[in-house]
Every structure is written in C-alpha cells, then in structure tokens.
Amino acid sequence: MKKLTMEELNRVSTEEFKAQEKLPVVVVLDNVRSMYNVGSIFRTCDGFAVEALYLCGITACPPHKEIAKTALGATESVSWRHFGQTVEAVEELKSLGYKVFAVEQVDTSVSLQEFVPAADAKVAVVLGNEVFGVDDEVLALCDGAVEIPQAGTKHSFNVSVAGAIVLWELFRKKL
Numbered sequence: 001m002k003k004l005t006m007e008e009l010n011r012v013s014t015e016e017f018k019a020q021e022k023l024p025v026v027v028v029l030d031n032v033r034s035m036y037n038v039g040s041i042f043r044t045c046d047g048f049a050v051e052a053l054y055l056c057g058i059t060a061c062p063p064h065k066e067i068a069k070t071a072l073g074a075t076e077s078v079s080w081r082h083f084g085q086t087v088e089a090v091e092e093l094k095s096l097g098y099k100v101f102a103v104e105q106v107d108t109s110v111s112l113q114e115f116v117p118a119a120d121a122k123v124a125v126v127l128g129n130e131v132f133g134v135d136d137e138v139l140a141l142c143d144g145a146v147e148i149p150q151a152g153t154k155h156s157f158n159v160s161v162a163g164a165i166v167l168w169e170l171f172r173k174k175l
Contacts, residue, residue, distance in 0.1 A: 023051065026124040027052075027167070029056055030135055031129040032058075032128075034130060039068065042074040087137055090126065090142070099124070101124070101126070102145040108144070111146075111147055112148050112169050
C-alpha cells in the first residue's frame with residue numbers, strides 16, 4: 001500500500017470544478033459562530049461538489065484567516081452567498097423550488113439513513129448554531145428535518161461533522 005501523489009489523485013482545477021455538474025444541494029449555515037467550522041464546511045462542500053453554500057446571520061464570510069485555515073482554498077471553488085437573516089435564504093430557496101430540511105432533533109425528524117428526497121428534488125439543508133441549533137423561526141419554514149442517529153452520551157455532533165455526515169449520505173444516494 002502506498003499513498004497516492006497529488007498527480008495520481010487527478011483532481012480538477014478550480015475552473016474545472018466551477019464548470020462541472022454539482023450535487024443539487026445547497027447548504028445553509030444558520031448563525032454558525034466558529035470560523036473554523038465555517039472553513040471546514042466550505043472544504044466539505046468542495047469535496048462533495050455541492051451547488052452552493054449560504055452563510056447567514058452572524059456566520060462569518062471569507063476572506064478570513066480562521067476560515068482559510070480549515071477551508072484550504074475551498075472558499076475559491078465553492079459558490080457562496082451571505083444573507084443577513086437565515087429566513088431570507090430559506091424563503092429564497094423555497095421560491096426557487098428547493099425542499100428545505102433542517103438537520104435537527106425535533107419530534108417529526110426522519111432518521112438520516114431513511115431520508116430519501118424525490119429523485120428530481122432540489123434540496124437545501126440547514127445546519128444550526130453550535131449551541132442553539134436551527135432557529136425556531138427557520139424550523140417553521142422547513143419542509144422537514146433529518147436527524148443523525150447517535151449511540152453515545154452526547155446530544156449532538158459538531159456542526160461541521162454533522163454537515164459532513166449529511167452531505168456524504170446525500171452524495172452516496174446521488175441526489
């Protein structure tokens with residue numbers, strides 16, 4: 001066994017990435033406070049070639065040293081926008097025909113492994129604040145919620161880890 005070189009990985013350039021077909025998913029960050037989490041989510045969005053990343057409320061925007069540290073250049077490849085309020089982002093996505101799902105523990109959430117949106121659906125997933133989760137006003141606008149099963153003593157995953165888990169599952173299902 002040997003590690004592959006950068007040439008053997010055959011990665012696309014930033015320009016090729018921007019032109020390639022994307023996973024029809026928009027990730028919405030609802031007041032995520034840690035810039036390291038924001039950078040990590042940028043990098044995950046690049047890795048799964050998501051359509052766009054929406055940074056909302058207090059979520060920091062590039063350029064920023066702390067975002068760049070974990071994004072490792074993904075702020076240049078991933079399409080992103082900032083919204084003053086998460087509600088604005090969700091309302092816009094819904095008007096464009098997206099089905100919006102919160103990643104949250106609620107009484108009506110669907111377990112991630114059972115979550116199968118319609119084959120032709122455009123999907124947006126909302127990831128919430130590290131302490132408070134997805135805002136109640138935003139939850140009220142969502143078409144549903146997905147929950148990541150857990151077996152440990154903690155009540156949640158780090159927001160960047162949760163985002164990666166959800167995006168992997170959507171990527172695996174080839175939405």
